[in-house]
Amino acid sequence: MSWPWQYWRLARLLGELSGSREVRVASITPLDWIWGRLFGYGQLIFQVARAVDRALLESGAERAVLVGHSAGGVACRVYIGGQAPYGGRRYSGHRRVSHLITLGSPHLVADRKSLSPLAQVNEMFPGALHRPAGLRYISVAGAAAHGALSRRARRRYERLIDDGRVPGDGVVPVQSALLPGSEEIVLEEAYHSGGFERWYGSDLKMVERWWPKELRAG
Numbered sequence: 001m002s003w004p005w006q007y008w009r010l011a012r013l014l015g016e017l018s019g020s021r022e023v024r025v026a027s028i029t030p031l032d033w034i035w036g037r038l039f040g041y042g043q044l045i046f047q048v049a050r051a052v053d054r055a056l057l058e059s060g061a062e063r064a065v066l067v068g069h070s071a072g073g074v075a076c077r078v079y080i081g082g083q084a085p086y087g088g089r090r091y092s093g094h095r096r097v098s099h100l101i102t103l104g105s106p107h108l109v110a111d112r113k114s115l116s117p118l119a120q121v122n123e124m125f126p127g128a129l130h131r132p133a134g135l136r137y138i139s140v141a142g143a144a145a146h147g148a149l150s151r152r153a154r155r156r157y158e159r160l161i162d163d164g165r166v167p168g169d170g171v172v173p174v175q176s177a178l179l180p181g182s183e184e185i186v187l188e189e190a191y192h193s194g195g196f197e198r199w200y201g202s203d204l205k206m207v208e209r210w211w212p213k214e215l216r217a218g
Contacts, residue, residue: 001030006194007069010201014067017207019217022059026051026072033071040117042087044075052079052096063098065215069200070172070192073105073139074118077125077179080135084124094130099212101138103200104172104192107179109160128181140200140210141177142169142190169199185210 004025011023026047036044052064068076080100081091109118128137147154147164157164157173166173171192178184187209191197201207 001033003029013201013204013207017211018215022055024051024055036117040087041075041078045079045091048075048079052093056096063096065099066097067101068105069103070105073102074107074121076100078121080130082125082129086124094133094135097135099136101210102179103140104142104169104177106160106172106176108176110162128179131181137179137182138185138210139177139179139182140185140187141174142192142200143167143174143186143188144191145170
């Protein structure tokens with residue numbers, strides 16, 4: 001439910017760390033997310049594909065690094081694809097992606113009707129599906145808000161899991177954000193999003209905690 005401009009600072013930080021100017025933010029708006037919750041992630045995947053195509057075209061690179069925040073990380077998993085088609089279309093983004101990094105993404109959720117798109121993705125594209133083919137999966141979770149100490153955090157966590165008395169980033173619990181089969185990073189001081197709190201993309205020091213060393217400039 002974020003606007004693209006909210007990720008411009010993170011894009012600049014990634015460009016600084018990697019020495020690349022070809023950092024693109026997918027043009028996904030809150031309206032797209034509302035549509036996705038009701039009817040699936042088809043339009044979201046299309047925007048992810050456009051962002052990857054543009055980055056590869058302008059950089060001349062063969063593969064892109066995908067960074068997905070929140071449900072954006074789940075949408076990236078659909079774009080990476082697998083054997084099953086999604087929304088009538090088969091995606092094969094794994095051929096164009098070297099890394100998938102997810103930040104506070106609700107990968108593991110209870111199988112409830114209100115979460116049907118998320119549960120469907122888990123069923124169709126389970127875990128780090130293309131890791132054997134060399135695609136590097138990194139899932140990052142924040143643990144700054146414990147559901148046992150914050151009633152608000154607990155209510156949010158229990159939209160995704162049964163018992164919200166667990167650590168998380170204030171929106172997504174740690175256990176939900178860690179994709180099975182991926183490399184796991186837990187940031188004790190990270191919240192889900194910005195504002196007055198430190199989140200996954202708040203500053204260079206925070207981004208350095210999860211950005212792979214092999215992708216850094218110099």
